[in-house]
Amino acid sequence: MKKHLLLALLTAAAAFAQTVETIPFRAILSPANEVPAITNLEASGMGTVWLHIVRDASGKIVSGSADFQVNYRFPAAVNITGMHIHRGAAGINGPVTIDSSLTRIDAQPATGTLVRQGQISATNEAALSTATDMLTNPAGFYFNVHTSDNPGGAIRGQLERAQMRVFMGLMNPANEVPAIADANASAVSTVTMLYTTTPQNVLTSATFNFDINYTGMPADTVFTGYHIHRGAAGTNGPVTIDTGINGNNAVPANANGTGNLSYDVEVNLNAAAQVSTAYDIINDPQAFYVNIHTRTFPGGFCRGQLRRTDAMVFQQTMLPSNEVPAVTIAASANARQVIWTLRDDTGKVQAGSVLFDINYRFPEAVTFTGLHIHNGLAGANGGVTIDTRTTATAPVVSTTGFGNIYRQITVSNAAGVATLNTIITDPAAAYVNLHSTVNPGGVVREQLEPRPFGLPSIETLISGVSDPAYQVVAPGGLVSVYGRNLTKVGASNGGSPTTNAPGQINGTSLVFANRAAPLLSVSPRTVAAQVPVDSPAGMQPVYVVGPNGMSNTMTIMVANPAPAIFFDRIVPQGYLASAYRLSDSTYITADNAARAGDIILLWATGLGATTPALATGAGAGDSNTVAQTPIVNIGGRAATVTLAQAVPNSVGLYWMLVRIPDGVTAGLAPVEVKQGTATANPVLLPVR
Secondary structure (H helix, E strand, C coil): CHHHHHHHHHHHHHHCCCEEEEEEEEEEEEHHHCCCCCCCCCCEEEEEEEEEEEECCCCCEEEEEEEEEEEEECCCCEEEEEEEEEECCCCCCCCEEEECCCCCEEEECCEEEEEEEEEECCCCHHHHHHHHHHHHCHHHEEEEEEECCCCCCCEEEECEECEEEEEEEEEEHHHCCCCCCCCCCEEEEEEEEEEEECCCCCEEEEEEEEEEEEECCCCCCEEEEEEEEECCCCCCCCEEEECCCCHHHCEECCCCCCEEEEEEEECCCCCHHHHHHHHHHHHCHHHEEEEEEECCCCCCCEEEECEECEEEEEEEEEEHHHCCCCCCCCCEEEEEEEEEEEECCCCCEEEEEEEEEEEEECCCCEEEEEEEEEECCCCCCCCEEEECCCCCCCCEEECCCEEEEEEEEEECCHHHHHHHHHHCCCHHHEEEEEEECCCCCCCEEEECCCCCCCCCEEEEEEECCCCCCCCEECCCCEEEEEEECCCCCCEECCCCCCCCCCCCECCEEEEECCEEECEEEECCCEEEEECCCCCCCEEEEEEEEECCEECCCEEEEECCCCCEECEEEEECCEEEECEEECCCCEECECCECECCCCEEEEEEECCCCEECCCCCCCCCCCCCEECCCCEEEECCEEEEEEEEEECCCCCCCEEEEEECCCCCCCEEEEEEEEECCEECCCEEEEEC
């Protein structure tokens, strides 16, 4: 017993201060990529690797897991003998460094999907160094599938780091065109996009995961379609991404009218409509809608425009000692949840998608029968409200006690949404719990955010461009608030139903000049907000009201206008402007410097009133031009400003289109922006 207790204490001590992260990678697999190339095999594949890593307090990767998924196509049934990550650049063979744990499986269908998990133990130096190096140089590694006919590798591809976007849609019959009346059904759909691009932003791969919770479906409902369509609200448009449900592949709804459907769809890079959707949905998701069709309503029964979501991240160390009553076992789990939400105009959560990322460490084989979020404070048990659908009949089995559980689920039921609204203001009121066959009531547990919070405190107020020397703001512009305990849970206004900014996010609000300030984002250390457009000139008071109370009051100067230029890098000479060249859609850098005649875009705030005028918190339209055009000099020479306006669909943000003048000396040219007697913060622009 003493030995087990000591092991438990050591496990817990090692787990503290560790954090969890998952990074996706993708690889396009082909026989032609093998070394030497295989020329007599008509095969292909798409490999995805979810790299789950655990870092210590210094940021070093100390363990992890890797989920391998391959969608393959061979000309005939195949014996698959291995699936690995190898260290090696294109054109070079290298050793296996992370093994998927797949052993030989014979007579696999010619086309199919395989999913396996490989482990990165604390003592496997090759795997640990691979996990570390993949983050900076994924092309130095390749995904390889081996077969009995080609034991050295049949289809191979270099890894590319992928990006992930999560969109959601609130669906109902009233959104159909024409609207369907007298139907009480509804649905919530999560669409997760995983994609890779070249440095020039050319799409190299993309996949969509569709996950839908439906409820209230009429008796005998049969689904005959589930798609993304291109089309704004109130209009019908063509299908662009199709899950494959159709009249010949129909899916009956659950008998009680409530259920879930989930599908993965790989984008065909030769299909123009699919590719354009993958590009356009990132910038304007509301130009697309998700629709589910039935036999009774083949044109669509439940529909909703896709929307951006906000994202919140929680980290825990789950321990047996946190269970009620405590469990004695030498086990732990470093865990992370990412919660994406849709909000209403007030900032209240309407629906969400929750990702569970659990790196568990147990002393022996274990079968997990549940993974949930429960309502309940530390030291008390509470009911399950958010469920990953891990059960005794659909368990997670680990033969070693070492691994990762990665689950993303849509939350739309009343109890789950209520819990999300609790979590955003008081994450200590809910806990994540992992259950096993031996400990069905829970084996490792932790509150979502256990650390205590004090009263909010403001330390600094500056312009929204975050130049610490620029402490003046303009009505309608952006202000940055720095301090401590400003909110319990950080988030942005990304989940709002419109482009307007809400008055509170996660229980935190800002009072500026005795007026409610619209919020763009909140975190424990920062708040980004718009200065109310009717704020008077002069020194004005500012304070934060957070979930734990009210902060101290500080003051900041308000002037109209108060131009300020955004920067994205600091060099010894100063701040490099955040600038974008229109002709080739690239950012201006030292290696991609601006030339005379280039039209560049500069991001700014504080440019003052627009025509037509914008109300406090209102998202800009397409043509809210700045009333007083700024004067811009680059390298001491006058530059032509072709446009200055509020950025469409944004709050408090402006941009200027500026032509680089002739005769600017090569190097880091100073950029000077003036409006009347007001001068912006100094920035630099690389010019050649």
